[in-house]
Amino acid sequence: MIGYGMRLIGLALGAFIYTIGLDVFLVPNHVIDGGVVGLSLMASEITGISFSVFIIALNIPFFILGFRKIGSIFTLLSLFSVVALSVWSRVIHYAPVTSDPFLSTIYGGIIIGLGVGLIIRWGGSLDGTEILAIIADKKTPFSVGEIIMFFNLFILGASGFVFSWDSAMYSLVAYFIAYKMIDIVTNGLDEMKGILIVTSMHEEVAHSITHDMGRAVTLLNGEGAYKRAKTMVLYCVVSRLEVTKVKEAIHRVDPHSFVSIFDINEAQGGLFKRRVSQH
Structure with a gap:
């Protein structure tokens, strides 16, 4: 404080x-x-x-x-x-x-x-x-x-x-x-990006991001709207400079995965070290 x-x-x-x-x-x-x-x-x-x-x-x-x-x-x-x-x-x-x-x-x-x-x-x-x-x-x-x-x-x-x-x-x-x-x-110049990953190899992808890059990954329960197939959705936050590295890591494990990348304003705690907001 x-x-x-x-x-x-x-x-x-x-x-x-x-x-x-x-x-x-x-x-x-x-x-x-x-x-x-x-x-x-x-x-x-x-x-x-x-x-x-x-x-x-x-x-x-x-x-x-x-x-x-x-x-x-x-x-x-x-x-x-x-x-x-x-x-x-x-x-x-x-x-x-x-x-x-x-x-x-x-x-x-x-x-x-x-x-x-x-x-x-x-x-x-x-x-x-x-x-x-x-x-x-x-x-x-x-x-x-x-x-x-x-x-x-x-x-x-x-x-x-x-x-x-x-x-x-x-x-x-x-x-x-x-x-x-x-x-x-x-x-800051080092903007943060949120990444959502839909993959059938969620354990392997999560292991790659968590252990190779030191970033926290959250597993979310998902369901496909068309086939109603159960799946896992991965969510993580990385810096702008790490986006390419994360995409390469995901593609190596599962080339057919779906990846969505978007801007976020702030992240705190976990394995993502970021400045604390003063508001």
Whole structure:
């Protein structure tokens, strides 16, 4: 179990990295992020009031709602992340690295994605709209990701009226780059794959995967829908780099086996050693 002191350090570090991406790359070129950060940047541009004021003020209603509907731990960690972002934005003022909006979009998107990814891994959030999306997900047919995407497309599109339409298009690119970077930070480059194997030689295949590769295999009772023949279905989880090796091992034992491979988000315990989620 990770202590709260370590979590707070991780959240503060993530907010620091995020601020660097905004202050050094995106904001000088009028490129913004989505969510409440984007709204705060546009409000600051229009009114002249500091971004650090808006980022807290606009998030407060979402955090109050999250405290009531979701729980205190996630909400308080998210509040700490936003306060850290507000503080960093007041004290960090580095000169822009480049004036090229394309390069700023790419590198800014990567850096803010890294910062948000770290914050998510340590159990927090920088965006109150995510809290709203989690709540709305329970009452609508749309997923959390789809709801957040809708909010951000609207916010980033609106930035064209505040800055320029070039800035709005660059902001969309930065958002998608950051989204991918968040996925890499939270899930890792070494993606996991789930494998379902239907074979008449289940004992031999299971032995090959378990003893030769050191991976756990679960045997499931199955039945063919056409002939109603009883069979065993094998299920295992391996890293993306091990998929080819597993397929070769299965084919050596039973060339006629049926193999289904699919993505999974996380696996813990057993013979599969994987990082523990911080949520």
